[in-house]
Amino acid sequence: MNEHPWLIQLNEQGYRLTDARRAVVEIMAHSTHAITPIEVYDEARDAHPALGLVTVYRTLEALEGQGLVQRVHQPQGCQAFITAPAGHQHLLLCRQCGETATFEGDDLETLIKSIARKTGYQITEHWLQLFGLCPDCKKAQA
């Protein structure tokens, strides 16, 4: 049936393959922008009109559990999702259109260790994110 790799992975984890999941995966896997559940819902109904919003939430949850998508936090709000970057990448997000780029910057290790030593905190996670305008939106600005 030539299923999308994400669907194969879900299937291997015991999830059944349904048209609702196919429709959501289709949208999420091909999106290069941060996208909210409602937007996924609207777009995915082109392929599967009977789709319910609840199923979008449940599918996003499953995909997040598999590390295939992740929630992104932005100054404007924190309800959007993106396809999870491979490995440990940092994010660059367009404030206008939500387009996402990634970059590496792992010279943070030194900084983190230094902060841990100075503060006595046990540091378990870090976020480094940049926000701005993507080339297209920058052009449209002027």
Added chain:
Amino acid sequence: MNEHPWLIQLNEQGYRLTDARRAVVEIMAHSTHAITPIEVYDEARDAHPALGLVTVYRTLEALEGQGLVQRVHQPQGCQAFITAPAGHQHLLLCRQCGETATFEGDDLETLIKSIARKTGYQITEHWLQLFGLCPDCKKAQA
């Protein structure tokens, strides 16, 4: 009347001084932890029982507008506020109790410029946040 500097600042901006605002400022200004509107509401009612939750939201909004408090984003959720650090500081947050520390790490400029050049993005904002366990919660863990 020996008002708190935040109240004086609000007053200078045209805000009136009320008991509701005094109560909210009292809590926020002395908090060293990330704290949600509901928590502010609960704590501030000790001093001002008639306080409404709506007023907490409105006061936090005013304080945020003055740069005196800011919303913090965390893996567990994004509805908490902290007293805004002076100058450009980065955050270190305890995932357990919300205790907040700050640090400087402004060698980011080089990185940011490099990413901007590589991606064509115009970068306007950045977040660098660390999460972990504060010394107290680390101790309570074991």
Added chain:
DNA sequence: ATTGAAAATGAAAACGATTATCAATATCAG
């Protein structure tokens, strides 16, 4: 001190995002 216009308040309702409930449906192993 008194007054009154304007700002601020709190209660209630509205709202948007998310989660829980549940009967009906679809998947897939046997």
Added chain:
DNA sequence: CTGATATTGATAATCGTTTTCATTTTCAAT
């Protein structure tokens, strides 16, 4: 094909936040 079970979508519930609005409070001008 069949049936146990996962999944679905509709509905309702929940949570955080905002709007509405009549009442109260602040504070500048008397």
